[in-house]
Amino acid sequence: MKVLKNAILTAGIAALGFQAQAQFTVVPENDPNFKLKFIGRTNFDAGTYLNRNDKGTYKNGNDEVDNAILINDTRLGFVGTKDKWEGKVEVCYTNGAISFRDVTLKYSFNEHNRVTFGNQFMPYGIKLTGINYKFTEDPSVDYTFCPSRKVGVNYLYTTDGLNISTGLYSNGNVDKKAYNQGFNAGLQLIWRPVYNETTVFHIGGAFLYTDKGSSENPSFKGVVPASIEATTLIQTGELEAPNYERYEFQALFIKEKWLLEAHFMGASVNTEKRSNFSGVWGQVSYQIIGDQQKYNKVTGLPITSAPGTLEVLGRVDYLNLDNFGNQTDFELGLNYIINKHFNVKFNYVVATGKDRPDITEDRTLNLIQTRLQFSF
Numbered sequence: 001m002k003v004l005k006n007a008i009l010t011a012g013i014a015a016l017g018f019q020a021q022a023q024f025t026v027v028p029e030n031d032p033n034f035k036l037k038f039i040g041r042t043n044f045d046a047g048t049y050l051n052r053n054d055k056g057t058y059k060n061g062n063d064e065v066d067n068a069i070l071i072n073d074t075r076l077g078f079v080g081t082k083d084k085w086e087g088k089v090e091v092c093y094t095n096g097a098i099s100f101r102d103v104t105l106k107y108s109f110n111e112h113n114r115v116t117f118g119n120q121f122m123p124y125g126i127k128l129t130g131i132n133y134k135f136t137e138d139p140s141v142d143y144t145f146c147p148s149r150k151v152g153v154n155y156l157y158t159t160d161g162l163n164i165s166t167g168l169y170s171n172g173n174v175d176k177k178a179y180n181q182g183f184n185a186g187l188q189l190i191w192r193p194v195y196n197e198t199t200v201f202h203i204g205g206a207f208l209y210t211d212k213g214s215s216e217n218p219s220f221k222g223v224v225p226a227s228i229e230a231t232t233l234i235q236t237g238e239l240e241a242p243n244y245e246r247y248e249f250q251a252l253f254i255k256e257k258w259l260l261e262a263h264f265m266g267a268s269v270n271t272e273k274r275s276n277f278s279g280v281w282g283q284v285s286y287q288i289i290g291d292q293q294k295y296n297k298v299t300g301l302p303i304t305s306a307p308g309t310l311e312v313l314g315r316v317d318y319l320n321l322d323n324f325g326n327q328t329d330f331e332l333g334l335n336y337i338i339n340k341h342f343n344v345k346f347n348y349v350v351a352t353g354k355d356r357p358d359i360t361e362d363r364t365l366n367l368i369q370t371r372l373q374f375s376f
Helices: 001-021 140-145
Strands: 034-049 058-060 063-065 068-070 075-083 085-094 099-108 113-119 150-158 162-170 185-197 199-212 222-225 232-235 243-254 259-268 277-289 294-296 301-303 310-320 326-337 342-352 363-375
Touching: 075 099, 099 310, 140 259, 140 277, 140 310, 232 326, 232 342
Parallel strands: none
Antiparallel strands: 034 068, 034 075, 034 363, 058 063, 075 085, 085 099, 099 113, 113 150, 150 162, 162 185, 185 199, 199 243, 222 232, 243 259, 259 277, 277 310, 294 301, 310 326, 326 342, 342 363
């Protein structure tokens, strides 16, 4: 019943998407400076774990991990622009619940300076792209340390050679009430010594300070980078700490069909003895069919390749949660960008959790999955 409900909702959004694309943007005759564009996306996911037991499932603690077919991340919204202002609202339907995602208001002083108010990702990690990054799911290291959207204000300065992004945000979530929500203060710097039509090289770093207020105590966990089952391999549990810091260092290189990227991420939590956790991940991509990897200098991240592109990818990430264990993931991917509305991804994942407290044996999961994504 849930799959049928999602399918009906998805079909409606797809129809609206095609209609919106046919109209492209709504421009009132009495105000040509105002434009309204509908946006949306939905994911069709399927996958299976390869090392299953005789019952056809893989035993994971008290849970049974099995095959899955999901239509579980459907989004619909709009972007309105007028002069130097831009407003965005996006609503998401996932896991049987409706929630707001991006709800922002932007003001661009000029082509280099802008300020953004609202519920948004902070300048840390790779979630600024707004869609899953090359593979069907983000790497475990980024999932572990990159926080969810927060309400706040962000200032961004962008040129061909430099990005400076800083902001102040609440530490609470929009759907959770707390008297003292604490705050986040973030800063990200990206320097591009090489930036032209065929080649990009950038290095950068980010720092994020969190005062948790009366929000929940921080916790970190490593999950299998899979959409079909959010299986946790290692985790810290809640840590008694009033504040903590997160940091990131990154390097990216694009040369025509090639993409090379590496990130080092970590957290230092102000517990009694101060706990330190870290991880590193990297990926390589090559376009078998296609002319150029695409890059967005505003986010400092690659974006979806041009229609007709076929690319092969490899990724590895290693997460170390100190006394709580470590996790290593190896992933292979194949992406085909059918057109501007549809793309399909195939992933093979090997994820291993080791040195976990109170668990003597290591756990290794092998899975394959695919995603058909529709967007407009």
